[in-house]
Amino acid sequence: MQIGTEDKPIQSKITITIHGSRKDPSLPQYGNKVIALRDGILDIHGKPVSKTFSKLYHTVNSGQNQITLRYKQAEDIRTILI
Numbered sequence: 001m002q003i004g005t006e007d008k009p010i011q012s013k014i015t016i017t018i019h020g021s022r023k024d025p026s027l028p029q030y031g032n033k034v035i036a037l038r039d040g041i042l043d044i045h046g047k048p049v050s051k052t053f054s055k056l057y058h059t060v061n062s063g064q065n066q067i068t069l070r071y072k073q074a075e076d077i078r079t080i081l082i
Contacts, residue, residue: 001035004045011047 004010026032057068
């Protein structure tokens with residue numbers, strides 16, 4: 001599977017949707033609802049981002065719907081958190 005290349009990284013948003021449920025048959029050692037490769041290549045190149053991680057500023061409790069990050073992130077934080 002290839003999405004973009006080093007020379008021409010994809011600039012738009014992509015969505016990979018995996019259909020099924022937890023009860024569907026699974027692949028041994030992989031489970032279900034996965035992108036699994038054996039003797040294959042998963043090659044994804046997109047536009048560069050300055051930071052690919054952050055730390056939480058405060059502990060996040062179950063049920064909270066907002067977080068505060070310690071470091072400033074890319075313009076569209078959803079690309080990092082989803």
